[in-house]
Amino acid sequence: MFRIAALLLTTLLASLANAASTKAVRFGKLWDGHRVLANAVVIVENDRIQSVTANGAVGGGVEVINLKRYTGLPGLIDSHTHMTYYWDGAPDTTPRRQPPRHVAVTVFLAQANARKTLEAGVTTIRDMNGMDGADTAMRDLISMGAMIGPRMFVSGVGIRNYPTRPDVPDLVAESVRRAKAALDAGADWVKVFGSTGGFDNVTGDQTVSYEEMKAVVDMVHAAGHKVAIHSYGPAAARDAIRAGCDTLEHATDLDDDTIAEMVRKKIFYVPTIDHNQYYVENADNAYKFPPGTKDNLSNYIQRNFETAKKAFRAGARMLVGSDAVYNGFGLNMRELAWFVKLGMTNQQALETATVLPAEMLGMENSLGAVAPGYFADMVAVEGDPLTDIQVVIDKVRWVMKGGAVVVDKTRVRSR
Numbered sequence: 001m002f003r004i005a006a007l008l009l010t011t012l013l014a015s016l017a018n019a020a021s022t023k024a025v026r027f028g029k030l031w032d033g034h035r036v037l038a039n040a041v042v043i044v045e046n047d048r049i050q051s052v053t054a055n056g057a058v059g060g061g062v063e064v065i066n067l068k069r070y071t072g073l074p075g076l077i078d079s080h081t082h083m084t085y086y087w088d089g090a091p092d093t094t095p096r097r098q099p100p101r102h103v104a105v106t107v108f109l110a111q112a113n114a115r116k117t118l119e120a121g122v123t124t125i126r127d128m129n130g131m132d133g134a135d136t137a138m139r140d141l142i143s144m145g146a147m148i149g150p151r152m153f154v155s156g157v158g159i160r161n162y163p164t165r166p167d168v169p170d171l172v173a174e175s176v177r178r179a180k181a182a183l184d185a186g187a188d189w190v191k192v193f194g195s196t197g198g199f200d201n202v203t204g205d206q207t208v209s210y211e212e213m214k215a216v217v218d219m220v221h222a223a224g225h226k227v228a229i230h231s232y233g234p235a236a237a238r239d240a241i242r243a244g245c246d247t248l249e250h251a252t253d254l255d256d257d258t259i260a261e262m263v264r265k266k267i268f269y270v271p272t273i274d275h276n277q278y279y280v281e282n283a284d285n286a287y288k289f290p291p292g293t294k295d296n297l298s299n300y301i302q303r304n305f306e307t308a309k310k311a312f313r314a315g316a317r318m319l320v321g322s323d324a325v326y327n328g329f330g331l332n333m334r335e336l337a338w339f340v341k342l343g344m345t346n347q348q349a350l351e352t353a354t355v356l357p358a359e360m361l362g363m364e365n366s367l368g369a370v371a372p373g374y375f376a377d378m379v380a381v382e383g384d385p386l387t388d389i390q391v392v393i394d395k396v397r398w399v400m401k402g403g404a405v406v407v408d409k410t411r412v413r414s415r
């Protein structure tokens, strides 16, 4: 009787040991978020990194994933997406002219966006406007393991005081009410559309006042959350920085004082330059934008780039935000090429998609680096991103998220 019990216990312990899986991942080279390690060995236990060593040895009985041909990086973070904006490319539709769908259908279809995002090496995103709870639903399904996709931090419905302004007697109270409603519905962040601008519209007229922004920021901070403010133009951006937002989105033509205040307050700047390049490329075939749109977009890109360059030189902390929508998923890291073009070193550019956004999210002790105790979120790229940033954009070959391999193209040899 005792022998049988002991045998059963031994069997049980053995199966538990198997369930608690340990993996050793070997990279030819690893940029861990701070420095480069040659012949790195990363030991992963369940969803976390246990150890990182250069020229490390691997003990027996451990599953080895051999990525010696590749360079390892921390799982990448895209600080501005619209994961629930789905378009299947059906004839007689455009991304913005589609038949209405039930929110559950949207959530199901948007899995395709989530997969393309992972394939771009992105294991975490901050989503900046989702309707009817589609974004919180995706976030929760992904964290439950019921849907495959990047970790999501979501804003719910962004606050937009235009064009409803004339109907609302107290816009300050109304803005706070809407922000609170977003948090009550499960949002991690609050998004405020502080100006016009988006899609083919590159106007940046302020639509939310300083008083409204300030009241929202104060309430949201008191509730333990953070605020992102969208502004295409300089006026709403100036007030967003004065009001103490946590991140500023888009924002061209910033004046020197606003840039200086942004740097002093350590507010993150997410310029989303490549987003309008994506619109230029899709203006005719996908979006069917009116004539002249591409000229407006190109003009805006130029001003966006110059403003970002100025902000970087002044010491602003900048983040990769793709502003990915519809058929733009998978291009998430193209912003890195713009950042290198405006003067960042490759390492500085990589920081804008790893350690810096981890800090922005308040996750600097578990995301954005390959280090003991961190989530096992890692990417393998073909080539050396410290000399050629393009390999992070289009040569992602393997992705691990939370200890699970979610993308593996290592067996398809590229020519």
Ligand SMILES: [Zn+2]
Residues within 6 Å of the ligand: 080, 081, 082, 128, 323
């Ligand atoms: Zn956006």
